[in-house]
Amino acid sequence: MKQIARIKSILLLSISALVIPCLSACGTANVGLESSRFPEPLVQRLPVNVAVHYEEALTSFVHEEELDGFGTWRLSLGPAQRTMFTALSNGLFQGSLVAESISNPPAGSHGVLAPQLTELQFSVPRQTRNDVYEVWLKYQMRLFDTDGSLVIDWPVTAYGKASTHDHGIMDGSGTSALRAAADAAMRDAMVVMALRFRSVPEVRDWLSSNSAGNGGLEVVAPPAPQDSSQPTQSGAET
Amino acid sequence: MSQSHAPSFRLHTRLMSALALLFSSAMMTGCVTATIQEVRQGSTSLGTGESIVVLGRTTRPTAQQTEGDFVSCINSDLSRASSGIGVIDERAFRDATFPWFEPRTAPSKTSDLPELIRQPDLADRLREIGVKYVVWIEGSTERTSSAGSMTCTVSPGGAGCFGFLTWENDSNYEASIWDIRTGKTVGKISSEAVGTSFVPAVVVPLPFIARVRASACGNLSDQLADFIRGAPT
Numbered sequence: 001m002k003q004i005a006r007i008k009s010i011l012l013l014s015i016s017a018l019v020i021p022c023l024s025a026c027g028t029a030n031v032g033l034e035s036s037r038f039p040e041p042l043v044q045r046l047p048v049n050v051a052v053h054y055e056e057a058l059t060s061f062v063h064e065e066e067l068d069g070f071g072t073w074r075l076s077l078g079p080a081q082r083t084m085f086t087a088l089s090n091g092l093f094q095g096s097l098v099a100e101s102i103s104n105p106p107a108g109s110h111g112v113l114a115p116q117l118t119e120l121q122f123s124v125p126r127q128t129r130n131d132v133y134e135v136w137l138k139y140q141m142r143l144f145d146t147d148g149s150l151v152i153d154w155p156v157t158a159y160g161k162a163s164t165h166d167h168g169i170m171d172g173s174g175t176s177a178l179r180a181a182a183d184a185a186m187r188d189a190m191v192v193m194a195l196r197f198r199s200v201p202e203v204r205d206w207l208s209s210n211s212a213g214n215g216g217l218e219v220v221a222p223p224a225p226q227d228s229s230q231p232t233q234s235g236a237e238t
Numbered sequence: 239m240s241q242s243h244a245p246s247f248r249l250h251t252r253l254m255s256a257l258a259l260l261f262s263s264a265m266m267t268g269c270v271t272a273t274i275q276e277v278r279q280g281s282t283s284l285g286t287g288e289s290i291v292v293l294g295r296t297t298r299p300t301a302q303q304t305e306g307d308f309v310s311c312i313n314s315d316l317s318r319a320s321s322g323i324g325v326i327d328e329r330a331f332r333d334a335t336f337p338w339f340e341p342r343t344a345p346s347k348t349s350d351l352p353e354l355i356r357q358p359d360l361a362d363r364l365r366e367i368g369v370k371y372v373v374w375i376e377g378s379t380e381r382t383s384s385a386g387s388m389t390c391t392v393s394p395g396g397a398g399c400f401g402f403l404t405w406e407n408d409s410n411y412e413a414s415i416w417d418i419r420t421g422k423t424v425g426k427i428s429s430e431a432v433g434t435s436f437v438p439a440v441v442v443p444l445p446f447i448a449r450v451r452a453s454a455c456g457n458l459s460d461q462l463a464d465f466i467r468g469a470p471t
Contacts, residue, residue, distance in 0.1 A: 039333040042359045166306035184341075191337040 028072040031178045033080035038187065040091035041194035048210050049095030050143075051109040052085050053102050055116065063120040070124055075135075075182060077117065085115060088190050092197065103148045110210045111151065116140040122181070124174055125164055132161045133177045135185040141193065143203065152202040156192050160184025269446075270433035270453045274461050280417065280424035282371070282468050289324030290371040290466060291331040292316065292413075296341040304375050308411070308455060312375060315459030323466055326369055334367055335360060351421035364418060371466060372418050375458075377411035379451045388439050399439040406434045409454035413462055425465055429458040 061078035089096040099105045099112045119138035125131050137158045143151040162180035197203055284290070292312050294304035309328060317325045332339050338360050345354055355361050388401030409431040417424050433448025 039336040
């Protein structure tokens with residue numbers, strides 16, 4: 001009986017020794033950004049009404065990659081794209097609308113913005129031997145005129161990182177840190193789009209032609225910023 | 239049978255109690271040497287409705303960045319009612335001023351501030367939220383040396399460790415305090431802390447952890463609170 005118990009213990013230890021590392025190395029780590037919130041950029045709004053067209057490929061974007069020896073990683077960035085581009089267009093354009101298709105923009109819009117997320121790369125600390133998770137994103141910002149002609153196909157690259165130190169030992173799989181890195185990369189993409197979009201030569205020409213020729217178009221006011229974007233103040237006041 | 243094992247059981251219990259006592263005392267003590275230096279370049283005070291924000295320096299292309307939990311620690315210490323200082327949450331501030339204090343756009347020196355504040359919407363927002371001072375935290379905690387080895391064995395008969403580990407951590411942080419309305423640096427505070435941790439193990443490992451970063455955080459927060467209030471040092 002004692003021998004059977006000892007064999008059972010040895011078997012249990014052996015199975016644990018095989019299974020526990022496998023949970024982190026062989027499993028699929030799911031990183032979702034469904035709960036991400038993005039602020040509206042505080043920039044001078046461009047005097048145009050732009051409709052954003054959300055393609056299925058953008059709103060259901062998933063990147064799945066198996067890293068040799070580090071398991072499979074699945075990053076679902078699609079659900080956060082609509083939240084991100086809604087915040088961006090509300091802050092960037094005087095009027096922000098949604099277009100069901102590129103060829104049929106809603107009345108009152110000066111153009112259609114159809115963003116594409118074309119590339120995602122990421123690295124985990126064990127690959128790079130530092131303590132950060134990193135995410136690189138590449139967008140193609142396609143702007144169409146109301147007649148469906150392409151104004152510009154502008155590439156935007158963005159980068160975000162998050163340190164393992166900020167996500168604790170309970171984040172053994174790294175999903176929380178990688179989520180934070182992806183979130184930072186999307187914010188970085190918003191920064192580039194909010195500050196540089198207006199200075200792209202083709203966009204500048206398109207803006208000036210719309211300002212001159214369509215000055216009488218009705219401007220749709222964006223929704224008021226939500227209270228949640230306001231800072232909270234803690235501590236006593238002097 | 240049970241009688242013959244009684245003395246060894248009592249000895250085992252005493253040993254475990256002694257080890258538990260040692261363990262708890264070790265967790266409470268830590269040998270840390272800390273130094274704080276302050277340079278004041280202007281007077282400071284906070285009026286009613288005015289507040290500060292503490293931000294970690296993440297400007298690129300710096301490879302290192304200040305740990306987020308260190309910035310949170312400073313924020314939480316300064317937010318205590320006893321500090322008498324209104325502190326705006328870092329994330330909330332970055333959201334409210336987005337995209338001007340992001341890693342790609344945050345001002346790296348005070349000479350960048352006037353141009354930044356010329357953004358009419360940003361200037362309005364800063365007035366609206368009442369922020370007067372921006373405190374930039376730069377630095378990190380690094381392991382500067384480590385030595386020793388430890389071997390742990392697990393078997394059906396029991397488990398145990400044997401060996402000795404030691405390492406030294408060095409925290410080096412600097413807080414630059416900017417008056418966002420005048421666009422000038424009003425002071426700098428640097429906090430340095432060095433501590434050696436060690437773990438001897440004879441069956442049970444006993445960690446003597448030097449809480450270097452916590453010490454740097456506590457010292458820097460206290461000094462920052464005094465500095466902002468304009469207290470003489």
